[in-house]
Amino acid sequence: MKILAIETSCDDTSVAVLKGGGERALVLASLVASQEKLHARFGGVVPEVASRRHLETIYPLIELALKKGKLAVVKIDAIAVTTNPGLLGSLLVGVSAAKTLGYLWNKPVIGVNHLLGHIYAGWLGGEKxxxxxxxxxxxxxxxxxxxxxxxxxxxxxxxxxxxxxxxxxxxxxxxxxxxxxxxxxxxxxxxxxxxxxxxxxxxxxxxxxxxxxxxxxxxxxxxxxxxxxxxxxxxxxxxxxxxxxxxxxxxxxxxxxxxxxxxxxxxxxxxxxxxxxxxxxxxxxxxxxxxKYCTDNAAMIGMAALSRTSSLKGEKYKWYNANVVTD
Ligand SMILES: Nc1ncnc2c1ncn2[C@@H]1O[C@H](COP(=O)(O)OP(=O)(O)OP(=O)(O)O)[C@@H](O)[C@H]1O
Ligand SMILES: [Mg+2]
The missing domain is CATH 3.30.420.40 (ATPase, nucleotide binding domain)
Structure with a gap:
C-alpha cells in the first residue's frame, strides 16, 4: 500500500510518502518545511502566521514529495492527514488539502490523531x-x-x-x-x-x-x-x-x-x-x-494510518478515521 501523508498541526509543514502495511513501512520521502526562523523573533509560534505559511507551502511540498518518492498519483492508495490536536488554522490547511486532493484523485482520506503519530514514529525503525x-x-x-x-x-x-x-x-x-x-x-x-x-x-x-x-x-x-x-x-x-x-x-x-x-x-x-x-x-x-522523527513530521502520520488501513486498497474517496483513542 502506498500512502501520501500530510502534517500541519503546528508550525512545520510536512509531507511524506510511505510504502507498506500493518506495522511495517518504508519511508520513500519525508519533507519538512520548518517555520522556525519565521517565529523565532516572536519567541514562540504565532498561529495566524503559521497558517498563512502552511497555505503557501503545502501544495509545492506535496508535489516535491511525490517527485522524491517517485510516486505517481494513480499509484496512491490513500492520503493520511493530521486532524487533531493542534492549532485550528494550521490543521485546517492540511485537512483541506488532503480532502481536496482525495476528492479530485478519488482516493480515501484517513484522519490521524497527532499524538498517535508521535507514538507510531517508533514503528518507522522497523522494530517489532x-x-x-x-x-x-x-x-x-x-x-x-x-x-x-x-x-x-x-x-x-x-x-x-x-x-x-x-x-x-x-x-x-x-x-x-x-x-x-x-x-x-x-x-x-x-x-x-x-x-x-x-x-x-x-x-x-x-x-x-x-x-x-x-x-x-x-x-x-x-x-x-x-x-x-x-x-x-x-x-x-x-x-x-x-x-x-x-x-x-x-x-x-x-x-x-x-x-x-x-x-x-x-x-x-x-x-x-x-x-x-x-x-x-x-x-x-x-x-x-x-x-528526525521525534519532532513533527508527516512520516509518523503515514505510519499511524498504515497500521489501521491495510484494507483500503482500491477504495474510492471517503473519509476514514484512524483516530480511535479509548480510555
Ligand atoms: N533536544 C531537545 N531537548 C528538549 N526538548 C526538545 C529537544 N528538541 C525539541 N524539543 C522540544 O520539543 C518541542 C517540539 O516538539 P513537537 O514538534 O513534537 O511539539 P509540538 O508538535 O509543537 O507539540 P504537540 O506534539 O504536543 O502538538 C519543543 O517544545 C522543543 O523545545
Ligand atoms: Mg508534535
Missing amino acids: VEYPLVSLVTSGGHSEIILTKHTGEYIYVGGTRDDAAGEAFDKVARTLGLGYPGGPAVSKIAQTGKRGKIKLPRPMIDENNFDFSFSGLKTAVTRLNGKPADIAYEFQEAVAELLASKLFAAVEKYRAKTVLIGGGVAANRRLRDEVAGLAEKRKVKLIIPEF
Missing part, C-alpha cells in the same frame, strides 16, 4: 513491538503516558497537570536568553554546565501516580541566580528524571514488554540515555524514534 506497550509522548504541547494492551487501543494513564515538558524547555530557554525553540538550545548549553551548582526540585516524583508538573520547575528557574549553563544542566536533569521515573513506574505497574518515547522532547539526549539505562536494567524492550 511486543505488548503491553507503555509510551511516553513528550512534546511542545503534551506529556502523556499511554498504555497499549493490543494494537489500536490507547489508554491514557497519566500526564502533565500543567505545562508540557517541551513548553517548559521553551520557557526556560527564554528566561536564560537562549531563543526559540528552547529544547535544543537548553540541551546544548547544558553540556558545559556543572553538576551540583544548582538545585531544583523534582515535583510529584514520589507521588503514587503517573502524573507530572513542570510549571513550578519553570518558575523556580526564573528565581535562580547562577550560570545559565549550570541552570540548564540541572533543569534538564530534573525533567529527564521526572519523565523517566513516572514512565518506568507505569512500565512496572502494567508489566510492559515494550517502552517507547516519542515527541520533540524525546530528541533530548539526556532523556534518551536515562530511559535507555532504565530499560536495560528492567529488561524491557526500548523503542526510540530517530531524531
Whole structure:
C-alpha cells in the first residue's frame, strides 16, 4: 500500500510518502518545511502566521514529495492527514488539502490523531513491538503516558497537570536568553554546565501516580541566580528524571514488554540515555524514534494510518478515521 501523508498541526509543514502495511513501512520521502526562523523573533509560534505559511507551502511540498518518492498519483492508495490536536488554522490547511486532493484523485482520506503519530514514529525503525506497550509522548504541547494492551487501543494513564515538558524547555530557554525553540538550545548549553551548582526540585516524583508538573520547575528557574549553563544542566536533569521515573513506574505497574518515547522532547539526549539505562536494567524492550522523527513530521502520520488501513486498497474517496483513542 502506498500512502501520501500530510502534517500541519503546528508550525512545520510536512509531507511524506510511505510504502507498506500493518506495522511495517518504508519511508520513500519525508519533507519538512520548518517555520522556525519565521517565529523565532516572536519567541514562540504565532498561529495566524503559521497558517498563512502552511497555505503557501503545502501544495509545492506535496508535489516535491511525490517527485522524491517517485510516486505517481494513480499509484496512491490513500492520503493520511493530521486532524487533531493542534492549532485550528494550521490543521485546517492540511485537512483541506488532503480532502481536496482525495476528492479530485478519488482516493480515501484517513484522519490521524497527532499524538498517535508521535507514538507510531517508533514503528518507522522497523522494530517489532511486543505488548503491553507503555509510551511516553513528550512534546511542545503534551506529556502523556499511554498504555497499549493490543494494537489500536490507547489508554491514557497519566500526564502533565500543567505545562508540557517541551513548553517548559521553551520557557526556560527564554528566561536564560537562549531563543526559540528552547529544547535544543537548553540541551546544548547544558553540556558545559556543572553538576551540583544548582538545585531544583523534582515535583510529584514520589507521588503514587503517573502524573507530572513542570510549571513550578519553570518558575523556580526564573528565581535562580547562577550560570545559565549550570541552570540548564540541572533543569534538564530534573525533567529527564521526572519523565523517566513516572514512565518506568507505569512500565512496572502494567508489566510492559515494550517502552517507547516519542515527541520533540524525546530528541533530548539526556532523556534518551536515562530511559535507555532504565530499560536495560528492567529488561524491557526500548523503542526510540530517530531524531528526525521525534519532532513533527508527516512520516509518523503515514505510519499511524498504515497500521489501521491495510484494507483500503482500491477504495474510492471517503473519509476514514484512524483516530480511535479509548480510555
Ligand atoms: N533536544 C531537545 N531537548 C528538549 N526538548 C526538545 C529537544 N528538541 C525539541 N524539543 C522540544 O520539543 C518541542 C517540539 O516538539 P513537537 O514538534 O513534537 O511539539 P509540538 O508538535 O509543537 O507539540 P504537540 O506534539 O504536543 O502538538 C519543543 O517544545 C522543543 O523545545
Ligand atoms: Mg508534535
